[in-house]
Each structure stands twice: as C-alpha cells, then as structure tokens.
Amino acid sequence: AQRVTQPEKLLSVFKGAPVELKCNYSYSGSPELFWYVQYSRQRLQLLLRHISRESIKGFTADLNKGETSFHLKKPFAQEEDSAMYYCALSGIGGSEKLVFGKGTKLTVNP
Amino acid sequence: GAGVSQSPRYKVAKRGQDVALRCDPISGHVSLFWYQQALGQGPEFLTYFQNEAQLDKSGLPSDRFFAERPEGSVSTLKIQRTQQEDSAVYLCASSFFGTGGDTQYFGPGTRLTVL
Numbered sequence: 001a002q003r004v005t006q007p008e009k010l011l012s013v014f015k016g017a018p019v020e021l022k023c024n025y026s027y028s029g030s031p032e033l034f035w036y037v038q039y040s041r042q043r044l045q046l047l048l049r050h051i052s053r054e055s056i057k058g059f060t061a062d063l064n065k066g067e068t069s070f071h072l073k074k075p076f077a078q079e080e081d082s083a084m085y086y087c088a089l090s091g092i093g094g095s096e097k098l099v100f101g102k103g104t105k106l107t108v109n110p
Numbered sequence: 111g112a113g114v115s116q117s118p119r120y121k122v123a124k125r126g127q128d129v130a131l132r133c134d135p136i137s138g139h140v141s142l143f144w145y146q147q148a149l150g151q152g153p154e155f156l157t158y159f160q161n162e163a164q165l166d167k168s169g170l171p172s173d174r175f176f177a178e179r180p181e182g183s184v185s186t187l188k189i190q191r192t193q194q195e196d197s198a199v200y201l202c203a204s205s206f207f208g209t210g211g212d213t214q215y216f217g218p219g220t221r222l223t224v225l
Contacts, residue, residue: 004152043113044153044201044216086152095166096205097143098214100152 002027002092006085006101013077014109021072021104023061023087031089033063033070034098038084047072047085057081077108112136114217116202122223123192131187131220135204142185143214144177145201153201159185192224 003026013019025031035047048056050063050070061072070087084105088098115134123129135142141160145153146169155169161182170177174193179185189196199221203214 043218046213046215049213088152095158096141096212096214097155097158097166097169098145098153098203099155100145102150102152 002031002089002099004087004089004099004101006087006104008104009102010105010107012107012109015079016076019074019077019081019106019108021085021087021106023070023072023101025068025070025087025089027068027089027092029093030091032091033061034088034090035059035061035070035072036086036088036100038086040083044086077106079108079110082106082108114202114204114215116200116217116220118220119218120221120223122225124225125192125194127192128188128190129192129222131189131200131222133185133187133202133204133217135183135185135202136215137183139204139206139215140182141205141207141212141214142179143203143205144185144187145203146171147199147201147219149198156187156200189222192222194224197222197224 005024033050037047038044059074086103087101090098117132144156147153157167157177159179174190176188199219201219202217205212205214
C-alpha cells in the first residue's frame, strides 16, 4: 500500500540552526509530493509542492526518486517556524486524494 | 476571499446518535475532499467529490458513514449510530480542478467527540 513515513514525531532546534524534516514514501509510480503545515490554532495549509520547485519561507524540498524521499530543509530556523509539518503524496492511480504522514512537530527554541 | 468553512466546529454526541457535519467549499471549486484526523495522526482520506459526483469513497470506514454534495457545492458528511472510535477531527478541503498537483485548501475542521 502507498505510505508516507515521517520518522520524527518531534524535532527541536535552536533559532538560526539548520533544520531538516524527513519524509519517505512508498509508491512505484510518479507521485505528486507536498508539504503541508499547521501553525498553532490555524488550519492546515500548503507549504510547498515538488512540481513547483519553489522556496517558501526559506524552506525547500527536493524529490529524490532513488531514495523515495522528499525531505524539507531550511538553513536557518526561525521561532515562527514552530508548527506541525505533514508530508503528503497524491496521484496514486490517478486519484487526487492526499496520503499524509503522521506529522512532525517542529519546535524552534530562542 | 472566504476560505473553506465547516460547521459545527465542535460536536459532542452520545454513542448511538446520528451526526451531520457541513462543509462550504471555496466558491467555484470543483473538487471536495473529506479527511478524518485522529489524535496524534495525520489526516486520512475518506471520500472525494467532483461537482456532485462522488468519485471515490474508498476511505469511508463503514456503511455508517455517508457523504453527499447534491448541488455540487455544499457537502454533508453524516455518521449514523456514532461509536467512540469515530471521535476525531473531520477536515474538509476543496480544490479548483482536482487535477494533479492542485492545491487543496482546508477548512478549520469539526472536532467530534463521542461519549
């Protein structure tokens, strides 16, 4: 079955330190990969998607098909980056439903 | 503009009661999705509509769950004879086309607690 794995439930870094949130997926086709973020008391929102190859709020993510990974990176974490981050994939069998990982709670300490 | 809205935001039901959860998608969005998010988990897909057509209901956990979108806009998720394991946050999302890579916009969710 298609699966998204986020191995870290919790991740804590200091402000200014680099941060990497890991995401691995299992799907033999060509998936669409996304990172969604949920800030405290806010709704789930899209952070970035691999097809756009964009950098949002200093975050980037590269799709590595060989390693089936889509890790999220930021060179210098900020306190406002503290949030819940979910990796997700879609496009399974042509379906647009999202398959989410369990999420990683990032805390950036001052 | 207005985003996806959901009502009620909180619902407490006694075991065995029926509940109805409403989703108002962004105006003009063709596709509408329902997800269930249990505590400490990521959202899990329930069902998907394109306009009024329910194209995928593979995620509905049992026949107690029923969703509709009769006019291709507002959608209702109904849960009959609620059980404690139905306690979760129910998220609705909409997208413009629902095609590959399309952004899904999420509502605030309805937190259902079954006692």
